[in-house]
Amino acid sequence: MTDVLVVEDESGIAQFVAASLSAAGLRPRTCATARAADEEIRRQAPELVILDLGLPDEDGVQFIARQRASLTAPVLVLSARTQEAEKIAALDAGADDYLTKPFGVGELLARVRAMLRRARAAPLPAPRLQIGDLAFDRASRELAVRGAQVHLTPVEFKLFERLARSPGKVLTHRQLLADVWGADQVDQLHYLRIYMGHLRAKIEEDPAQPRYLLTELGVGYRLADE
């Protein structure tokens, strides 16, 4: 059974998350503090961590930064509406995805399933990627959508390749800018907007309602993974 560690100090939420994970056939462990979480992780490494950002004894962002080196499991962050900035910092520190409270069970389980699927898949990056009608061959640098070859400029390719390295994972604006344009360009958000616009125009059927290149409003982008 899949071992999921739920780190949440509000018992109502911890209970309902644990209950729905159990019902979905996973095995949740819950704890309410960062210290207890450290202990649980040491005892047995979980396959997935669901982490509330507002823990009583440690800032969630710090917790992730501290655990990231040793922890192989993906981290799903739960944030309140007032924690927008922390949520982005957590993603930058190494969290894989996020849910904003309040959220429904459907949303939660969809994220958990997708994260587990990715974690269990062949070590990334896979040489070939097939998502819906989109086929990407990393080695030959070829991208085809709905059977037609798509020609990307070098920067467009770099951006797409960065997203394709971890399909389904949220990449913050900062991460994308640093990886594609360089660490000194992380504030040039408009570069990203322009090139994402170009990419969508080439890949999406309706760029306003994208199927592959998804916007995480105010946070970043992700490549759809199914």
Place this chain on the structure above:
Amino acid sequence: MRLSRPHQYGIAALAAAAATLASTALDGHMSVAGLALVYLLAVVATAVALDRGPGLAASLLCVSALNFFFVPPRYSFEIDGAEYWWTLAVLLALSTWINALVASLRTRRARAEEATAQAAQLHALSEALAGGGSAPKLALEAAQWLHREIGHGAAVFLHEGDALRAFVAGADASSFQASAAQWAVDHGRPLGRGCDDWSDLPLWCAPFARHAPRGAVQWLLHPGARPSRELQQHWLAIARQVGLAIDRERAAQVARDAVAAAQAETARNTLLASLSHDLRTPLAALMGTASTLRTQAAQLPPAQRDQLLANLEDESRDLTAMADNILQLARLSQPQAQLRRQWESVEEVLGTAVARLRNRWPGVRIQLRVTPGLPPVDAEAALLAQVIANLVDNAVRHSPAPARIEVTAGRSRDGVFIALRDHGEGISEAAAATLFEPYRRDGGAAGLGLAICKLVVEAHGGRIAARPCDPGTEFRIDLPAREMEAAPP
């Protein structure tokens, strides 16, 4: 342009020579007294045309020439007879008197012109400072004006807390002397060049008027400049006027703050009143439904149980939307509300918002059409998405099921527009005008929602309006677009 000194003396000599030539021509036809009148003409002409010194020189030359060439015995400075004595004396007296008269008239005219220029300068200053804004903005504008008009560098010092803050123009802040400004403020009188105090400094500094806020003006003078008493009086008037303008602005600011505080207070009270209703209604439903399910689940037919559970979800979703609105309302009604603005693509924001709304309202048909290649807007994406969500909520509430909503975005004259059209019950022209008034409540959270829409759109420098269509209503948001920086590499 007035001639230089040596030139003026040359002209004085020429005038005397011309009078002598004319007298030579008239000699024999006129008495010496008549010739004296010819010279007097030259004297009057030089007095009017030349400065005082050259004028006097011309007078002396004329009297001497008349004596030498025409008063017997001729070609000597001797004077033969009392009548000639008188003629010469009268000519001398008349010419010096005329000279003095013309000089005093000229001084008076120059003073009048100067006074006019100074009055015009004061007027220009008051015009320049009439724009308002804030005290620091005004201080900077005043410094810039003083730099243009008076010093080759000017500063306005304002007391903030217990320190003087300098607003400078035309020179580095280090060129000015804060200690001198402080002295002027403490002693209430000017200092620097031409004053009793600190006259070795190459600047002039004066405090604002006594009842104005504490502060001073200071400007740098060219080396060797020594302002006269009159000029310093004028400068004092300028200092006073700068102080008064800033005082007015501060008073206006206090008044504005008071009005804003009162408005915020009223808004808070209305909000609390409406919230206590709008929150309690869904909470009552939640609580009732939950307790029904808990105590009577076994007796309920499955269909009814499902319906109650669905209600629970709907009610809490509404409450969530309302909590988001309240949160933003609290944030945006703060006087220094800061938006987390970024370059956003309208297409992305609308695409994401509409995708979320389709999830939330599975039965509602939402069509989205965005003109390709829209310029980006400088906005907080989450807030814009919330505006769209509020408008869609509102449309769904006022449309017969299944609701049909069209969202379009395109280029407008000075930016980007987003339009949202429903096919619902519509509104009257009169209602369209008051739709966005804060805390207007017409059944649930929607009243608050539209007020937030207006707050958000206006915080982004845009406009929102509603107009009745047949059937339904169209909401239109106009946002300014900025030209983006050069294309990235």
